[in-house]
Amino acid sequence: MLRATVSKPDAAEGDILGDEAYIQLITPEGERVENPAFDPAVADIDKSKLADLYEDMVVIRRIDTEATALQRQGQLALWPPLLGQEASQIGSVRALRDDDYAVPSYRENGVAFIRGVSAEDLMRTWKGYAHGSWDPQLHNLAIPNVIIGAQTLHAVGYAMGIQRDGAKSASLAYFGDGATSQGDVNEALVFSAAYQAPVVFFCQNNHWAISEPVRLQAKRQIADRSPGFGVPSLRVDGNDVLAVLAATRVALERAYSGGGPTFIEAVTYRMGPHTTSDDPTKYRTSDEVAEWKTKDPITRVEKHLEKLGAFDEKLQSRVKAKADAVAAELRSKCIGMPKPGPLSMFENVQVEDNPVLERQRAQYAAYLEMFEGEE
Amino acid sequence: MAVVDFALPDLGEGLTESELVTWHVAEGDSVELNQILAEIETAKALVELPSPFAGKIKKLYHPEGTTVLVGAPLIAFEIDGGPDEPAAEDGGQKEERQSVLVGYGPPIDSDKKSTRRAKKGASAPAAAPAAASGSEPEVVAESPRSTPPVRKLARDLGLDLRTISGTGKNGLITREDVEAAFSGAPEHAPSAAPAAAAGLQVAAAPIPRGERETRTRIQGVRKFTAAAMVQSAFTAPHASEFLTIDVTPTMELIAELKGSRQFAGKRINLLTIVAKALCIAVQRNPSVNSRWDEAAQEIIQFNYVNLGIAAATPRGLMVPNIKDADSLDLAGLADALSALVETAKSGASSPAELSGGTISITNIGSFGIDAGTPILNTGEAMILALGAVRRQPWEFNGEIALRQVLTLSVSFDHRLVDGEQGSKFLADVGAILAKPAMLLAMI
Numbered sequence: 001m002l003r004a005t006v007s008k009p010d011a012a013e014g015d016i017l018g019d020e021a022y023i024q025l026i027t028p029e030g031e032r033v034e035n036p037a038f039d040p041a042v043a044d045i046d047k048s049k050l051a052d053l054y055e056d057m058v059v060i061r062r063i064d065t066e067a068t069a070l071q072r073q074g075q076l077a078l079w080p081p082l083l084g085q086e087a088s089q090i091g092s093v094r095a096l097r098d099d100d101y102a103v104p105s106y107r108e109n110g111v112a113f114i115r116g117v118s119a120e121d122l123m124r125t126w127k128g129y130a131h132g133s134w135d136p137q138l139h140n141l142a143i144p145n146v147i148i149g150a151q152t153l154h155a156v157g158y159a160m161g162i163q164r165d166g167a168k169s170a171s172l173a174y175f176g177d178g179a180t181s182q183g184d185v186n187e188a189l190v191f192s193a194a195y196q197a198p199v200v201f202f203c204q205n206n207h208w209a210i211s212e213p214v215r216l217q218a219k220r221q222i223a224d225r226s227p228g229f230g231v232p233s234l235r236v237d238g239n240d241v242l243a244v245l246a247a248t249r250v251a252l253e254r255a256y257s258g259g260g261p262t263f264i265e266a267v268t269y270r271m272g273p274h275t276t277s278d279d280p281t282k283y284r285t286s287d288e289v290a291e292w293k294t295k296d297p298i299t300r301v302e303k304h305l306e307k308l309g310a311f312d313e314k315l316q317s318r319v320k321a322k323a324d325a326v327a328a329e330l331r332s333k334c335i336g337m338p339k340p341g342p343l344s345m346f347e348n349v350q351v352e353d354n355p356v357l358e359r360q361r362a363q364y365a366a367y368l369e370m371f372e373g374e375e
Numbered sequence: 376m377a378v379v380d381f382a383l384p385d386l387g388e389g390l391t392e393s394e395l396v397t398w399h400v401a402e403g404d405s406v407e408l409n410q411i412l413a414e415i416e417t418a419k420a421l422v423e424l425p426s427p428f429a430g431k432i433k434k435l436y437h438p439e440g441t442t443v444l445v446g447a448p449l450i451a452f453e454i455d456g457g458p459d460e461p462a463a464e465d466g467g468q469k470e471e472r473q474s475v476l477v478g479y480g481p482p483i484d485s486d487k488k489s490t491r492r493a494k495k496g497a498s499a500p501a502a503a504p505a506a507a508s509g510s511e512p513e514v515v516a517e518s519p520r521s522t523p524p525v526r527k528l529a530r531d532l533g534l535d536l537r538t539i540s541g542t543g544k545n546g547l548i549t550r551e552d553v554e555a556a557f558s559g560a561p562e563h564a565p566s567a568a569p570a571a572a573a574g575l576q577v578a579a580a581p582i583p584r585g586e587r588e589t590r591t592r593i594q595g596v597r598k599f600t601a602a603a604m605v606q607s608a609f610t611a612p613h614a615s616e617f618l619t620i621d622v623t624p625t626m627e628l629i630a631e632l633k634g635s636r637q638f639a640g641k642r643i644n645l646l647t648i649v650a651k652a653l654c655i656a657v658q659r660n661p662s663v664n665s666r667w668d669e670a671a672q673e674i675i676q677f678n679y680v681n682l683g684i685a686a687a688t689p690r691g692l693m694v695p696n697i698k699d700a701d702s703l704d705l706a707g708l709a710d711a712l713s714a715l716v717e718t719a720k721s722g723a724s725s726p727a728e729l730s731g732g733t734i735s736i737t738n739i740g741s742f743g744i745d746a747g748t749p750i751l752n753t754g755e756a757m758i759l760a761l762g763a764v765r766r767q768p769w770e771f772n773g774e775i776a777l778r779q780v781l782t783l784s785v786s787f788d789h790r791l792v793d794g795e796q797g798s799k800f801l802a803d804v805g806a807i808l809a810k811p812a813m814l815l816a817m818i
């Protein structure tokens with residue numbers, strides 16, 4: 001099922017941008033589709049574990065809704081909604097081991113939550129209180145990267161470090177469809193292939209690079225880009241948490257076993273705006289959004305669990321209670337967050353003391369002194 | 376139940392205002408947390424506003440279709456719970472300085488004064504009236520252009536950058552400018568002159584024993600008085616004149632009026648008569664009651680007299696004014712003056728009373744001073760300083776007699792008032808005081 005490392009020469013095999021040609025294990029109607037190549041990767045996912053994945057998705061959707069509200073209420077400066085991309089984020093992050101290293105863009109707030117980032121740390125950056133607000137080493141998760149695609153280079157570099165350490169872990173870079181048109185992503189692909197680095201390129205093709213539709217920048221499927229670099233790719237239904245989990249596990253397994261990099265295109269859809277500063281109704285039709293709503297990642301798992309007889313009241317109340325608790329914590333931590341002083345920006349620049357930085361800090365402190373009586 | 380205001384937040388990045396498109400709730404409605412309250416159109420998007428509280432809508436501050444400034448009150452909620460509710464944070468948030476971090480642009484236009492530098496003068500609203508008739512707050516609006524190290528140097532040297540003109544690019548004040556200003560300025564001159572001229576600044580707190588120097592930060596009313604004085608002194612070319620006259624007839628008139636039924640219970644004194652005389656003299660010499668509008672390249676001739684009275688108040692020098700003083704009769708003027716001074720001394724002068732003056736009187740005589748060269752209240756063309764009345768030998772009816780004598784001092788803006796008009800004005804005031812009956816020949 002892995003694509004060839006050489007791009008197919010003909011585009012005559014159907015709609016290359018069609019969303020159907022991908023790995024799908026659960027249909028939008030909640031039907032389980034058998035797939036001999038990928039079923040083994042998720043053989044351990046029983047009803048109970050699927051319910052856990054369901055809970056994860058509901059919780060991060062709730063985080064997203066709450067954070068969006070907090071921005072509207074003036075409590076966050078900005079928020080990049082993940083609505084619609086829950087399966088891509090949960091399926092991929094739940095495939096990672098603790099010792100794997102994930103390198104997110106700015107939209108992977110669901111990923112960060114699963115990696116154990118606290119509600120407070122999750123909010124701090126978006127409140128404008130810090131450039132990066134969690135300890136990357138603690139969670140094996142880099143801080144959000146706003147530079148489009150730059151984090152793929154970081155992930156490849158980390159993977160090359162893993163090689164040099166002789167470790168058996170991998171790194172995984174999150175980025176979007178728009179980033180694949182950036183130089184950084186292409187350079188990262190070159191290096192990863194050259195070094196056969198244990199890295200997974202996890203591209204969430206959410207169809208919109210802010211207001212640019214994916215079809216404008218890509219004349220072939222995004223998954224067709226990496227084979228040219230010598231990085232095999234997988235194309236997966238990004239709204240199918242089980243398929244995403246399977247594909248990511250397969251890619252990670254390749255990395256652990258010395259197989260080198262893998263590129264995953266998770267075909268999903270950004271249901272909300274690019275950020276809270278964006279109005280998507282200005283550039284896309286409501287029909288398109290409505291169509292994607294029928295492919296909702298959470299609804300299909302609900303339907304599937306129902307068919308399995310596992311979507312009972314107990315599960316529903318458990319999930320609701322968890323989501324409510326997380327949302328309440330998010331809100332209280334966000335509203336009660338202490339404001340850092342300007343000098344806090346010097347705190348996490350370098351691990352060790354550095355005379356140059358210390359001088360800058362002292363000078364800036366002296367400068368701030370000039371504004372005394374202001375606070 | 377607590378009532379909490381919710382202010383319109385910046386719904387995008389760096390927005391200053393948004394249009395309220397639709398209310399989804401009405402006053403009296405109960406709402407849940409995150410229930411959609413309204414649709415709001417920003418410059419970037421039409422967004423839904425989720426409720427920050429669970430509670431009851433007490434008040435919707437704006438009708439649909441209104442453009443609301445970011446930070447302006449939008450909704451008042453009645454909510455349960457104490458001050459530890461999110462309420463406090465919401466209300467307080469806008470008051471804090473907004474860091475210029477991702478997503479937060481500059482504060483809204485109407486808040487521009489509270490940007491970093493201006494915020495040092497956080498007492499601006501209270502102190503601005505010291506610029507009294509200036510009314511336009513431009514005196515405090517912008518700090519002069521300079522660099523932080525030079526600002527620090529100026530501060531260390533005790534210099535106000537506003538008193539220094541920059542020679543750098545685009546008027547930038549350089550280190551050399553500050554150093555030149557420091558070496559060129561006699562230590563006591565700039566600070567002492569305005570105070571003496573205004574004649575009203577009360578002494579500072581007593582100096583603690585054993586301390587040879589006391590350093591007090593330049594701030595508050597002192598700071599803005601200084602700025603207003605500097606602006607006036609270095610913008611309007613001042614010319615001063617003096618006239619010493621025998622005011623015995625006026626003092627006799629005052630004594631008579633005090634005993635009259637018409638003025639029973641009224642405070643009538645020399646200032647009352649001088650104020651009236653000034654109004655009459657202004658009618659005969661209108662150019663002294665005008666303003667130089669540099670920006671518009673116009674001379675504004677006031678056809679009314681808003682008479683400013685410099686007053687020493689607990690907050691410092693204030694110049695409240697009597698609106699349309701020229702339309703008041705002597706009794707009315709007496710009432711207005713006592714009310715004005717009382718209000719000023721209690722520190723309760725309203726911004727309206729403190730702005731819009733057209734001409735001023737400073738009564739340095741109340742400190743026993745004879746004469747001085749007052750500095751114009753910013754934006755005015757004439758100020759009259761009233762000296763102390765002294766009994767002294769004076770020519771009277773061809774002989775030397777002990778008479779009640781005082782000196783009138785005036786300063787005028789020589790851009791607007793030539794020596795001729797200034798002199799005639801002063802002579803008119805003097806003539807009325809020397810012989811109140813002369814009024815019959817003047818009106």
